[in-house]
Amino acid sequence: MSRKRQRLQLDERRDQLLDIGLELFTDSPYESVSIDDIAATAGVSKGLLYHYFGGKRAFYVACVRRAADHMLEAVRPDPDLPPSVRAWTGLNAYLDYVHARSKVFTGLLQGGPGVDAEVVTVLAETRLRFAEQLLEGTGVAPSRPVFRFVARTYVGAVEAASLAWLQDPELSRSAVVYTMLSALVTIMRAAAELDPEAGFQIDERLEALLASTQTGLLPS
Numbered sequence: 001m002s003r004k005r006q007r008l009q010l011d012e013r014r015d016q017l018l019d020i021g022l023e024l025f026t027d028s029p030y031e032s033v034s035i036d037d038i039a040a041t042a043g044v045s046k047g048l049l050y051h052y053f054g055g056k057r058a059f060y061v062a063c064v065r066r067a068a069d070h071m072l073e074a075v076r077p078d079p080d081l082p083p084s085v086r087a088w089t090g091l092n093a094y095l096d097y098v099h100a101r102s103k104v105f106t107g108l109l110q111g112g113p114g115v116d117a118e119v120v121t122v123l124a125e126t127r128l129r130f131a132e133q134l135l136e137g138t139g140v141a142p143s144r145p146v147f148r149f150v151a152r153t154y155v156g157a158v159e160a161a162s163l164a165w166l167q168d169p170e171l172s173r174s175a176v177v178y179t180m181l182s183a184l185v186t187i188m189r190a191a192a193e194l195d196p197e198a199g200f201q202i203d204e205r206l207e208a209l210l211a212s213t214q215t216g217l218l219p220s
Contacts (some may be wrong), residue, residue: 014052015066017044018053018062018063019057020064021038021042021063022104025104026104027103028103029035030107033056035059036057038059039055051057061119062121064104064108064122067101067104068123068125068126071097072129074185076090077089077090077131077134082203082205083203084208084209085137086175087206088181089136090133091158091181092177095162095165096172098162099166103202109159118177127156130155131152131154131155132164134151134154135147136150138200147198147200154180154187157183161179161180178210178214181206181213185202185206185207188202
């Protein structure tokens, strides 16, 4: 077997273990999942897990990083879509992901037992990458300070709104989507006023989409 092929197999095996770990941490809190649980579910020895990751803590951090990568890929804007549809689909993809991983997401943001400095660093990096992707979807360069600030602010708002939504069963998803996209329109318009040289304009189709969504949310 070639060294390259062997390396690919090792990477695939590592990815499989991370996927299994992510499912375990999604279903149960960090403190309830043991190395024995992980090894038994994966059908491997504890020694193999230690070989790949060094222990439960490092394994959990790797799972968090993998979850972050998956989320960012899920919300990556499709350049072939108009900006209004990019914003809509991106936000819905984010809500889909955090809903599917609600226990992990809630635990991370509330600083549960699995959160330490390394996990906090992963979360901070993810927020920055999310903000950069958001700006990519608008066509504005991340190097523009005002728009960079606005994107990071919006990402923080979406994160907080998602947490509130997961904790409040009476809050409809459509209300979350409408509120967050309305906030995006407002702060992006403010950024355009502060930095007119960026050449950014709100897509009228997004405003029309918001108007139709609001109509569906208003009491009849």
